[in-house]
Amino acid sequence: MSKFFITGCFENGDEIKLDGPNSHHVRHVLRMKTGQELTVCDGRGFDYLCSLSRFDDDSVFVSVNSKLKTPAEPTVLVSLFVAMPKSDKLETVIQKAVELGVYEITPFFSSRCVSRPDDRAQARKTERFRKISEEAAKQSGRGIIPNIHEPVGFDDMLKKATEHDLSLMAYEGERNVSLLNALQNKGNFLRVSAVIGSEGGFTSGEAEAANASGLITVSLGPRIMRCETAPIAMLSAIMFFTGNF
Amino acid sequence: MSKFFITGCFENGDEIKLDGPNSHHVRHVLRMKTGQELTVCDGRGFDYLCSLSRFDDDSVFVSVNSKLKTPAEPTVLVSLFVAMPKSDKLETVIQKAVELGVYEITPFFSSRCVSRPDDRAQARKTERFRKISEEAAKQSGRGIIPNIHEPVGFDDMLKKATEHDLSLMAYEGERNVSLLNALQNKGNFLRVSAVIGSEGGFTSGEAEAANASGLITVSLGPRIMRCETAPIAMLSAIMFFTGNF
Known part of the structure; x- marks a missing residue:
């Protein structure tokens, strides 16, 4: 209907x-x-x-x-923070993340981001991102239109991402903590942040700054995922783990 | 490197x-x-x-x-069976599935498939699919190039999909069995089949035929996923559940 x-x-x-x-x-x-x-x-x-x-x-x-x-709203609120990728990859991520039940998405800039649109181009992009979120919300039967925020700098992202019950950053250099470990260790949570890099991921300095702010760096396994695949995989796993799937 | x-x-x-x-x-x-x-x-x-x-x-x-x-090969072998979607959606699915660790992919035709390429067009498509698999395998550090088989009919798909330890079909009409239930009930398995529909999913007759052949129909939750999102989400969940992530 x-x-x-x-x-x-x-x-x-x-x-x-x-x-x-x-x-x-x-x-x-x-x-x-x-x-x-x-x-x-x-x-x-x-x-x-x-x-x-x-x-x-x-x-x-x-x-x-x-x-x-609305029966389709998940019991966990996932705030996705995605480092701005090249070309239209973020559009794909937004569409799929909304279908998978994301609560909100904040693009941000990290040192390996190549895309640095000026203010006017960024305003147009944000408008387009919001349209994609609305379309995907309608199509998938969501009860909310997930908010697509204006992009923020790396430090502001750290502040916003650490406001929640559990704050995770996918980091290729992480060898000890898997996403499953981090989710199991926390037990119950309502609000989760999931932070994902752009092409080339994060520098070790950024990962250290994230850890110091309270983010838990997690591994998504030994295969190298494209930057538009990683957020979809991470969100799928969180929804699956919390029984929203 | x-x-x-x-x-x-x-x-x-x-x-x-x-x-x-x-x-x-x-x-x-x-x-x-x-x-x-x-x-x-x-x-x-x-x-x-x-x-x-x-x-x-x-x-x-x-x-x-x-x-x-090769350190990147998962400990579980997932055979993905994807009903042929419209336009270039299967290309996206192949690229992402290879990154996520799929073992092999078999396209098939179900009653709601709109795409019915003739033999020559199909041969060109298959060649292109295999190239995409190889590129994605190189890029993500895989130890195999996942095989992309020639498309098969629905009945042949049922035969092939039920050869494995655990055979799952994502079905919108399934209300009782979640993917998590099906994976937990099985316990240990090495080879899994994951069967996913095209636009519009499967008919109730196809789901019944699948059940009769030994496939377990599972729900992927209350949100309606696009046909190219569902296999990525299902594969992510299986890799996550089996510790390959």
């Missing part, structure tokens, strides 16, 4: 107005008729099963038949 | 001849000189650390300094 994200909080019997691109999609893409059903999601974890009640010149009105907690 | 796959079995002190594209790569891409080091892999799990000994008109000769078991 088609899903539309709008802001608000509703109850059974309420009428919800869909306008702008949502209205366009209902009218001209799906060509829906009154009485047909669709799902509205408030982006904060609730789904509303609705039926189309009426049209006016610009908008579409639907009535709420039932309200339920 | 650069890695080259060749056929053969060697011991310390042996001289190995690299010709064709390997020789071209050493001479004209890497512009290596005698004395420099490179890794040769026999594609059957052994790496040979070599140094460049001499050139002739077409070939490059290297001597084996040491032979070791």
Whole structure:
């Protein structure tokens, strides 16, 4: 069933107005008729099963038949921090991470990042990233649209990433601690940070700074993954480990 | 260090001849000189650390300094069966799956596959798939080049997929058995089949036929993954569960 994200909080019997691109999609893409059903999601974890009640010149009105907690939201909130990769790789990561249940994504710059867009190019990129997140959230049945933050510097990333119950950084140079070790050692957690490098990964200095800030560096095994594969693999493993899969 | 796959079995002190594209790569891409080091892999799990000994008109000769078991090979052999998706999605799946440690990949046709290339187009595709597997194997440091088989029909897939210790099919309609349940129930296994659908997944009839053949249908959770995300997520989880990550 088609899903539309709008802001608000509703109850059974309420009428919800869909306008702008949502209205366009209902009218001209799906060509829906009154009485047909669709799902509205408030982006904060609730789904509303609705039926189309009426049209006016610009908008579409639907009535709420039932309200339920979105079943697709994971029980663990994963904040992904991804060092800005080259070309459109981050777009792939965002799309897949949203499908896999990520909570939010913060791009950041590390010393091996080649991509350094200027402010205008970055604003365009961020807008595009948010669109991809919204599309993937709709497609995969998410209850929220994962927020794609503005990129931050390495030190700001360290501050944000260490605010959570468990803060992990994938580091090729880590020989002793696997992702499984780190997850098992922690036991229960609700919020996890997962920090991943760009092409070439992190320098040993960055890994030391991360450890000093409280991040646990973990190995993702002996194979060298591309920078767009590593976050997908790490997120899959965290979702699998926490029973969200 | 650069890695080259060749056929053969060697011991310390042996001289190995690299010709064709390997020789071209050493001479004209890497512009290596005698004395420099490179890794040769026999594609059957052994790496040979070599140094460049001499050139002739077409070939490059290297001597084996040491032979070791390729450290990057996983302890579990995962055979991935992927229903042929649209456009170039299977290329993405092959690249990522090889990085993640897949053993072999067999494309197959199910009733919801839209892509039905004719024999000539299929032969070109298979050749391209094998090239992608080889590139990804080199890049990620694998000890084998995972074989990409010719596509098979649904019934042949069922026969091949049920030859292994544990045979799993990701099925959206499965409500009771998670991937974790299926892996935990089995305990020890060396060879696993993982069967994944194309756009739209499998019909209930196909899932029943799979169950009747001995495949265990498993859920990958409440979010709807794209057909190119599901095999990457499933393979990541299997590698993570078996400590190969």
